[in-house]
Amino acid sequence: MNSATINHAAAAIRSAILAHEADIECLDREIGDGDHYINIKRGCEAIASIEAELAPLSATDALNKIGMKLLSTIGGASGPLFASFFMGMSKSLKASATMNTLVLAQAFEAGVQAIMQRGKAQAGEKTMLDVLIPVASTFKQLADQGEPTSVITTRLKIVTGEGLESTRNMLATKGRASGLGERAIGHLDAGAKSCQVMIEAVCDLVSSHSQ
Amino acid sequence: MKKFLNDVEHMLTESLTGFATAHSDLVEVQFDPTFVTRKQKAQNKVAIISGGGSGHEPLHAGYVGAGMLDAACPGQVFTSPTPDQMLAAAEAVHAGQGVLFIVKNYAGDVMNFEMAAEMLPFEHATVYTSDDCAVINSTYTTGRRGVAGTVIVEKCVGSLAETGADLAACKTLGEKINQRTSSIGVALTSCTVPAAGRPTFEITDTELEMGVGIHGEPGRRRETMREADAIVADMVAAIVHDFKAKQLPAQGEILLLVNGLGATPLMELYLIYNTAARLLQEKGFSVARSLVGNYVTAIDMAGASITACLLDNDIRRHWDSPVHTPALRWDM
Numbered sequence: 001m002n003s004a005t006i007n008h009a010a011a012a013i014r015s016a017i018l019a020h021e022a023d024i025e026c027l028d029r030e031i032g033d034g035d036h037y038i039n040i041k042r043g044c045e046a047i048a049s050i051e052a053e054l055a056p057l058s059a060t061d062a063l064n065k066i067g068m069k070l071l072s073t074i075g076g077a078s079g080p081l082f083a084s085f086f087m088g089m090s091k092s093l094k095a096s097a098t099m100n101t102l103v104l105a106q107a108f109e110a111g112v113q114a115i116m117q118r119g120k121a122q123a124g125e126k127t128m129l130d131v132l133i134p135v136a137s138t139f140k141q142l143a144d145q146g147e148p149t150s151v152i153t154t155r156l157k158i159v160t161g162e163g164l165e166s167t168r169n170m171l172a173t174k175g176r177a178s179g180l181g182e183r184a185i186g187h188l189d190a191g192a193k194s195c196q197v198m199i200e201a202v203c204d205l206v207s208s209h210s211q
Numbered sequence: 212m213k214k215f216l217n218d219v220e221h222m223l224t225e226s227l228t229g230f231a232t233a234h235s236d237l238v239e240v241q242f243d244p245t246f247v248t249r250k251q252k253a254q255n256k257v258a259i260i261s262g263g264g265s266g267h268e269p270l271h272a273g274y275v276g277a278g279m280l281d282a283a284c285p286g287q288v289f290t291s292p293t294p295d296q297m298l299a300a301a302e303a304v305h306a307g308q309g310v311l312f313i314v315k316n317y318a319g320d321v322m323n324f325e326m327a328a329e330m331l332p333f334e335h336a337t338v339y340t341s342d343d344c345a346v347i348n349s350t351y352t353t354g355r356r357g358v359a360g361t362v363i364v365e366k367c368v369g370s371l372a373e374t375g376a377d378l379a380a381c382k383t384l385g386e387k388i389n390q391r392t393s394s395i396g397v398a399l400t401s402c403t404v405p406a407a408g409r410p411t412f413e414i415t416d417t418e419l420e421m422g423v424g425i426h427g428e429p430g431r432r433r434e435t436m437r438e439a440d441a442i443v444a445d446m447v448a449a450i451v452h453d454f455k456a457k458q459l460p461a462q463g464e465i466l467l468l469v470n471g472l473g474a475t476p477l478m479e480l481y482l483i484y485n486t487a488a489r490l491l492q493e494k495g496f497s498v499a500r501s502l503v504g505n506y507v508t509a510i511d512m513a514g515a516s517i518t519a520c521l522l523d524n525d526i527r528r529h530w531d532s533p534v535h536t537p538a539l540r541w542d543m
């Protein structure tokens with residue numbers, strides 16, 4: 001992974017988010033406050049606007065810059081959470097001398113842990129973490145076993161979809177939906193949905209390159 | 212959606228520019244990062260800074276001025292401001308005595324102010340407001356939301372800071388007021404976030420949302436629309452119940468704030484006040500101070516909230532002290 005692949009991934013994430021505007025907005029209106037899509041889109045556009053600045057950077061520095069940019073652009077809860085993810089990922093990569101699939105999986109996991117710390121949240125609270133935590137552990141497990149990229153991307157797409165679906169019957173205990181009590185049951189979480197869309201987009205990009 | 216709007220991307224900038232021009236004797240606005248400060252910056256006192264998503268006007272920028280806030284950081288509509296805004300605002304108004312953040316208890320606001328606080332090169336503290344008693348503080352929630360009671364905290368802590376009180380004393384007063392304040396809101400219609408273009412939630416002419424949040428987030432339950440006295444009675448009962456749950460005295464003097472959520476006329480707000488004051492009096496609380504109007508809004512939502520703050524000499528004195536801001540002014 002280098003800054004060019006990071007820019008490609010950012011572009012893929014951006015188009016996927018734009019393509020899912022209706023789904024994400026609909027979920028957020030049901031049990032949120034209707035601003036999630038707008039905020040995520042603003043973040044995607046901010047990253048697109050610094051593409052040229054990211055290009056000469058190392059992967060570590062590019063991820064950190066993305067984190068800082070998201071922190072000052074998105075706002076809301078998503079801003080600090082996504083920022084913490086990329087800054088956590090950057091910090092983990094910095095500590096490693098090499099770059100391979102396992103190192104990347106470990107960095108992804110470090111990013112997810114940074115989100116958990118910032119949001120003081122766990123799995124099962126009807127948030128983005130219900131997608132991210134299973135993806136992080138599956139990614140690391142498959143990378144550990146030395147599975148080929150195509151197997152990893154196929155499996156992660158399934159896990160991300162299952163993670164999203166798992167939020168449907170959860171009570172929300174974090175975020176705006178937490179005031180709803182049982183009324184949140186039966187609805188998917190919008191933050192989990194946007195994470196699923198992003199991870200799926202990156203998996204599709206990676207598998208199209210590895211073919 | 213029908214709104215006074217040019218380009219939704221520029222709505223906040225255009226509105227803030229108008230705000231700053233209209234009140235150019237009192238405030239100044241900076242952009243990129245965006246924050247509002249007093250025109251005459253205060254010296255040698257704790258700097259009181261608040262902020263939050265836009266769409267709740269006049270909160271918070273409308274309360275920047277003598278006797279209240281030193282700076283406010285407006286975020287995008289219903290979206291917390293970002294740490295760079297808070298850092299720039301703190302840099303601009305810090306007067307050597309530390310910085311106190313007043314933050315409504317929402318995950319986004321808490322996290323952004325927390326990250327700003329971690330980066331702040333000054334002595335600092337934070338008061339979180341959580342006066343909304345619609346959300347029961349159980350193991351199922353991140354905690355109660357900060358709503359209209361935030362105005363009372365900002366007014367009184369702002370007053371105390373003007374006396375030269377230190378950071379710890381300002382924080383203590385803010386937390387005491389938050390503890391002695393309960394609010395509950397009711398929505399008759401949804402609000403429409405301009406960039407979304409559609410109402411946040413569906414609600415029919417025969418329904419109301421009891422316990423609605425100031426972003427249109429659903430509250431306790433959807434109920435059938437009924438006469439005002441019956442709605443107000445339920446709201447007052449929720450507040451009295453919350454006072455009890457907080458183990459506050461069952462009688463005493465209160466400050467009663469009836470707040471419009473954006474599209475409810477004053478005529479209805481005073482009608483609500485009339486019933487609320489009578490019912491609270493019957494329950495042993497005498498209304499010693501009142502405020503009725505649009506102070507913490509939810510864009511264009513029709514609806515209202517009722518806030519009661521149990522006064523003591525300290526809180527009463529700081530509520531009564533002179534204040535001169537775009538949205539709140541007396542005695543100066």
